[in-house]
Amino acid sequence: MRTISVGLLGLGNVGSGVVKLLADNADAIRHRLGGASVAIRRIAVREADKPRLVDVQSSLITTDVNAVLGDPEIEIVCELIGGEEPARTHVLEAIARGKHVVTANKALLAAHGEEIFAAAEQRGVDVYYEASVGGGVPIIRALREGLASDRIDELVAIVNGTSNFLLTTMTEEGRPLEEILKEAQEKGYAEADPSLDVDGWDAAHKLCVLIPLCFGTRIRVAQVLVEGLRGIEPIDFRYAERFGYVIKPLVIGKDHGDSVEARVHPTLIPRRFMLASVNGVYNAVYVSSYALGSSMYYGRGAGMMPTAVAVVSDVIEVSRNVLASSAGGTSLRASRRRGEMKERRIRDPGELSSRYYLRFGVVDKPGVLAQLAGLLGEHEISISEVVQEGQRQEGKPVTVVVTTHRALERNVQAALGIINDLPTVLEKTRLLRIFD
Ligand SMILES: NC(=O)c1ccc[n+]([C@@H]2O[C@H](COP(=O)([O-])OP(=O)(O)OC[C@H]3O[C@@H](n4cnc5c(N)ncnc54)[C@H](OP(=O)(O)O)[C@@H]3O)[C@@H](O)[C@H]2O)c1
Structure with missing residues (x-):
């Protein structure tokens, strides 16, 4: 029966989980792939002699990434190094060599996703990334x-x-x-x-x-x-x-x-x-x-085995595509195919409309609360609740907490810019947003 060869870049937490899960569930995986099996052929790491979380044949381990990327037998490369570089270079190289890629790397996708997906589409290979968000949660x-x-x-x-x-x-x-x-x-x-x-x-x-x-x-x-x-x-x-x-x-x-x-x-x-x-x-x-x-x-959302579930499930999905000769046509379909991506306006933070929690540390004297309420009102921020608690302590600020009705972030920031400079305000105001 057919064997799909996989190369790993990285054998840390996630890489070790992938090795273990592929071994532990080998029979079930073979069954799900109609008799085909998935085998790890090479693993690139930084330090060859480091103690590992799982038993791995030493002959599989290499410090030469090209031993994975340049191996014509390897069809799927799992990038489990993390960070932007050298992960980006290795992923692009794998794609250029016609290999499918599975990655757990959100930092890489957030910064270079467009470049990677475009390269994959052009080369007709899959890029799957379930483990990059939510660990094992699909x-x-x-x-x-x-x-x-x-x-x-x-x-x-x-x-x-x-x-x-x-x-x-x-x-x-x-x-x-x-x-x-x-x-x-x-x-x-x-x-x-x-x-x-x-x-x-x-x-x-x-x-x-x-x-x-x-x-x-x-x-x-x-x-x-x-x-x-x-x-x-x-x-x-x-x-x-x-x-x-x-x-x-x-x-x-x-x-x-x-x-x-x-x-x-x-x-x-x-x-x-x-x-x-x-x-x-x-x-x-x-x-x-x-x-x-x-x-x-x-x-x-994290951990060796939960994250490995996502990576290995991606490997199985890519293997299915390979076996069905449909690889390269399915990755990111629906909303990620380049033709379907639209350039949309991302809102400026100042446009946010939210309710707010504001914690003030102020001088304990008459009129301070009225001063705060007045400044908020001038910026179109209306107060929902006010609480002042605790004992008065000589020289220490008293805490006043205000929740607001819905207001514009830019108005709240402008009001706090003035409030934080008042002589009666002794601490920088803590702002938290309320989600209703
Ligand atoms: N840990 C989690 O729970 C989790 C959850 C979801 C997603 N992720 C993502 O999964 C990826 C891996 O995370 P991790 O926790 O497994 O990281 P890790 O434990 O730090 O492992 C990183 C592995 O990459 C190898 N490596 C680093 N630089 C390399 C290079 N230049 N060439 C070859 N190998 C190199 C390291 O080799 P040595 O072992 O020899 O140092 C190590 O085996 C990251 O993108 C992370 O964001 C992790």
């Missing part, structure tokens, strides 16, 4: 195939497990972000350099992978409103709860007809909203579409 397939008949209006998602773990722990334990982050790093739940996760960039990369599938337009990371978790304090969780909300690290994409909105930030969401109960490292994507209405996709 959201790419759901958007590309399951919802191919529908029109997506809005996507709201938790796609960074580390951020969700940090905010969930803050909610449950009331401890500061820095303390929980340090513990998570010590236990290996968070990267030594947490900025991709904590500052929102990993989620922004994933949103840039999802937006073309949802709304048929290209988007660059620089066009996304991105805010991370830093600056959120335990007190914000207490106020959020009092107002009936939880704080979640959301990505939001919305079709406004004339334009598309794209943003990533910690957000207050009502306790009754489905995403409010997505806790810890779990991911979930909520989609609102014209005919289906609401649907949600939930599961483990």
